[in-house]
Amino acid sequence: MTESVFFWIFAVLTVLLAAQVVLRRNPVHAAVSLVGAFFFLSGIYLLLAAQLIAILQVMVYAGAVMVLFVFVIMLLNLKEEEMGHERLTAWKIIGGASIVVTTGLIAYLALGNAYPTGLLRDMARTQPGFGSVKGVGQALYIASVLPFEVTSLLLTIAVVGAVVVAKGKI
Amino acid sequence: MEVGWLYLIPLLPLLGAAFNGLAGRWVPKSWVYTVALVVVLLSFLIGFAGFVQMSGEEGTQFHETVYTWFAVGSLHVDLALSLDRLSGALVLVITGVGFLIHLYSVGYIDEDPGYWRYFAYLNLFVAAMLLLVLGDNLVAMFVGWEGVGLCSYLLIGFWFDDDAKAYAGRKAFIVNRIGDFGFLIGIFILFNATGHVDFAGMRASPLPYAVAMWAAGLLFLGATGKSAQLPLYIWLPDAMAGPTPVSALIHAATMVTAGVYMIARLSFLYVQAPGILALVALIGCLTAFWGAIIGTAQNDIKKVLAYSTVSQLGYMFIGVGVGAFFAGTAHLITHAFFKACLFLGSGAVIHGLHGEQDIAKMGGLKKYMPHTAITFAIATVAITGVLPISGFFSKDEILAQALNTSAFKFLTLTPDPTGPRLGFLGPLIYVLGTVTAGITSFYMWRCYLLTFHGNYRGPEDVHPHESPAVMTLPLWVLAILSVVGVVLVLPIHDFPWSWEHFTDGLFAHARGGAPGEYLPPLVTYGIAVVVAWVGFAGAWTLYKPARNIAGDVAFERATPRLRRALVNKLYVDEIYDVVVVRTVWRGARLLWRVVDAAIIDGLLVNGSAQLVAAIGALGRRFQNGNVQRYAAVTALGVAALVYLLLVRT
Amino acid sequence: MVGPVHYLVLAAILFALGAAGVVIRRNAIIVLMSIEIMLNAVNLSFLAFSRFPLVPVAPMQAGIYAGQVAVFFVIAVAAAEAAVGLAIVIAVFRSRTSVHVDEFDTLKL
Structure with missing residues (x-):
């Protein structure tokens, strides 16, 4: 019961804020809305018994990545005329419509009968301590230690690449 | 009798031809003459030594398989040479008379600027003729x-x-x-x-x-x-x-x-x-x-x-x-x-x-x-x-x-x-x-x-x-x-x-x-x-x-x-001209006009190019470099796939 | 009662919003943000399937946490992608003084 209440609150707020991101003209407004959306999304992750991921969501996304976005917006310091106006071309309408139709169709046709009724497996109920930092940490460090370490390499390359691209001229 | 030196007879003039053809233009004249004459003379001497050895006893034949040229299925072709009394005598004639003519050419072609080309061709000819005669x-x-x-x-x-x-x-x-x-x-x-x-x-x-x-x-x-x-x-x-x-x-x-x-x-x-x-x-x-x-x-x-x-x-x-x-x-x-x-x-x-x-x-x-x-x-x-x-x-x-x-x-x-x-x-x-x-x-x-x-x-x-x-x-x-x-x-x-x-x-x-x-x-x-x-x-x-x-x-x-x-040489050239050359000429013109110009050039070559150009013009509308256009087209494609996979089944 | 379908529909809505943002918005920074929304929608579906698995999972630690581990990596990759993407936006803005993606048509060349 508590899960339902929280789900609906979080879900409605996440969707509203995400819509703000897409619809707002000013990138600063969009960025702030996105931070809010990530916060509420991490709440939803908590509902899904993913405590570690919820923490990472707040730390990495709402914290680091969004700070990066805000920094870039500040760095570019776009003036009113530089933000430009949205032009709604035929191709944009076609693309947007096909996205909405596609996702709607998938949600309606595929998800509706994906789960057999009455045989629901719920790990949060059956596995004690599901999604705990300890459990996920063990999975990360024992089963996926190589990808985990490679991730550090990827992040290093990304940092170097970002510096090189941003410094040099294109 | 298998021997291992026969290949030298045609190879030496071939090397001479390679030297004169590739380097003859830049080296002094005397080098060209020396190389051209010496390779033929060496060929002659090797041929002569072989001929003396071989002709002693009747029926002797020197044979050498230089290498297997190609073997495809039942077809097996070696680069094989053989020196018997007939080919041996001809080797002597070719290299001997050939050497004399090379020597004579030094006096004859001396004033021509293309002397190095001339000796390259002449050496190449001797090599080819020796291969013709020696080939087994x-x-x-x-x-x-x-x-x-x-x-x-x-x-x-x-x-x-x-x-x-x-x-x-x-x-x-x-x-x-x-x-x-x-x-x-x-x-x-x-x-x-x-x-x-x-x-x-x-x-x-x-x-x-x-x-x-x-x-x-x-x-x-x-x-x-x-x-x-x-x-x-x-x-x-x-x-x-x-x-x-x-x-x-x-x-x-x-x-x-x-x-x-x-x-x-x-x-x-x-x-x-x-x-x-x-x-x-x-x-x-x-x-x-x-x-x-x-x-x-x-x-x-x-x-x-x-x-x-x-x-x-x-x-x-x-x-x-x-x-x-x-x-x-x-x-x-x-x-x-x-x-x-x-x-x-x-x-x-x-x-x-x-x-x-x-x-x-x-x-x-x-x-x-x-x-x-x-x-x-x-x-x-x-x-x-x-x-x-x-x-x-x-x-x-x-x-x-x-x-x-x-x-x-x-x-x-x-x-x-x-x-x-x-x-x-x-x-x-x-x-x-x-x-x-x-x-x-x-x-x-x-x-x-x-x-x-x-x-x-x-x-x-x-x-x-x-x-x-x-x-x-x-x-x-x-x-x-x-x-x-x-x-x-x-x-x-x-x-x-x-x-x-x-x-x-x-x-x-x-x-x-x-x-x-x-x-x-x-x-x-x-x-x-x-x-x-x-x-x-x-x-x-x-x-x-x-x-x-x-x-x-x-x-x-x-x-x-x-x-x-x-x-007028009994008008043979003229008869050939009318009977053979003109006929072939007319046939070739026909082939050129109809097959070459119309079918191959027009229909196949230009036609395929025009087809590709037409398809390209159509495709260029999608390839305008606008990323969002690409994304929209991708979305449309996904929608089509979803329709095919989910709705129709 | 909230079930897995609720979460998945929420993920679909977020994904559609993000994708629509990518296709429609001209501002490159907003496009990047929309991509982040799409990634989060995918993360959400991963976690939903992790909590409500469709197939019986092997009684292994790694098996039941496969979805959460995947989300971890997605977050890492998303961070890298945001860094590089924003660096590109800065570089392009320097040479073209514009952040509008429909003006970046050098792919044509």
Whole structure:
């Protein structure tokens, strides 16, 4: 019961804020809305018994990545005329419509009968301590230690690449 | 006997050709000459050492498989060489005469800026000719065969900025291609029937009669192209556009005899096709006569010698055609000596007169160039047979063999075995050949007398002079060889140096048994001497020194139509032009307009390009570089997939 | 009662919003943000399937946490992608003084 209440609150707020991101003209407004959306999304992750991921969501996304976005917006310091106006071309309408139709169709046709009724497996109920930092940490460090370490390499390359691209001229 | 040094004989000139062709332009002149001469000389020495070793014992054959060239299924082709008594003797002729001609060329081509190109081609030619002769299978032989054709083309068109000379080169190449086509088909037929391309393997395999006939006939077609026989002889007179030493080496002494060599090498095949053998003899006889009569009216000294070559090659084909393979090849060797001497002598004359080739504008040159005159006279004696030196005996042996041959006695004109027999063909060839010998004597003495005797008729400002020693030395060597070459062909049975004795057992024997004897040998010799002297007497009365050019005028007055036809080479080129060249031309135009321009260019090439352009124009609308457009198109594609996968099922 | 379908529909809505933002918005920074929304929608579906698995999972630690581990890596990659993407936006803005993606058409060349 508590899960339902929280789900609906979080879900409605996440969707509203995400819509703000897409619809707002000013990138600063969009960025702030996105931070809010990530916060509420991490709440939803908590509902899904993913405590570690919820923490990472707040730390990495709402914290680091969004700070990066805000920094870039500040760095570019776009003036009113530089933000430009949205032009709604035929191709944009076609693309947007096909996205909405596609996702709607998938949600309606595929998800509706994906789960057999009455045989629901719920790990949060059956596995004690599901999604705990300890459990996920063990999975990360024992089963996926190589990808985990490679991730550090990827992040290093990304940092170097970002510096090189941003410094040099294109 | 397997040996490991045979490959050096063709390889050395090939290396020389590579050096001269690639580096000759930048190295000093003397290097080019040294390399070109030394490689041929080394080839000669290796060939000579091998020949001495090999000829000691009868039946010895040196064989070397250099490497397996290709093996596909049952087709196994080695680059294999073999040195037996026939190929060994020819190696000596090619490298020996070739060396002399290389030496002569140093004097002849010295002033030409393309000397390095010339020696590269000449070395390449020697390499290809050696491969042709040494090759132990038909494919290796064919490589040499094509190689000498290529060099012939390159050297005829050596002065390619002259359109007429470049055209002569093309003509030689194309006419040769027609023959080579037959040669190639002949190889295919033989391989198909025997499963071998090497001579030993083919020799051991039994051949059905029809296969032997077809293969021998098609290979002979190749020989008529390469060896300038009727009807494909027309390229050889035009080939005189090349430098004169080239005419001596390629178009007289070596390359044009390749057809005779090929038939002698494949004697085992030709004796199984007696009809083709008769055709070879007949074509040879007609060509000998045809070349000789045209030769009587030519005024270009090189053209006279060219038609003489055509005619002498005809004799060689008579020899191999009547089954006397030794006689044909013996004449090949003696002819190489005296005809090379004649050509080099004509080259010395042309050189001394600064490019003049018309014998009507020569005369009296004996005084200015005595060495040339004497050697030319010796070679003329050899070819005409007024005195019994090499050419006399080799030609007479051929004619005697033709008269006495038994090869045609069992042949019938029709498939009906009781029909008329071809036994008369041998004597007929003998009569025509003897008449031709008289004509030969006439035109060769005419050429000699007009060139070296009488008064000098050329322009005043040209001062004839003798050639340098580097050119007269080869002339003398060849003249001496023309005389002492007689030991090869002396008609003494069991004479150890005699070519007949030497090659005993090398050639297959024609069906029909040993030659009979219509006339005793002394009678035929008598006839031959008389005929030669009659020819000489005819030439002397018309062209004796005091009369200068008046002989031609008298000839013209006596038979104006005949002489005009002969001067114009019996209009053969014109007939070929109308019958063959124009027809091919029209066909080619048709193919060009309809197939090439309309179908291939228009429909296939441009059409496909236009189709691609149309598709591209359509695709370009999507490829405008706008990322969002791409994303939208992707989304549309995903929607289509979802519709197909989820909604329709 | 909230079930897995609720979460998945929420993920679909977020994904559609993000994708629509990518296709429609001109501002490159907003496009990058929309991509982040799409990635989060995918993360959400991963976690939903992790809590409500469709197939019986092997009784292994790694097996039941496969979805959460995947989300971890997605977050890491998303951080790298944001860094590089924003660096490109800065570089392009310097040379073109514009952040509008429909003006970046050098892909055509």
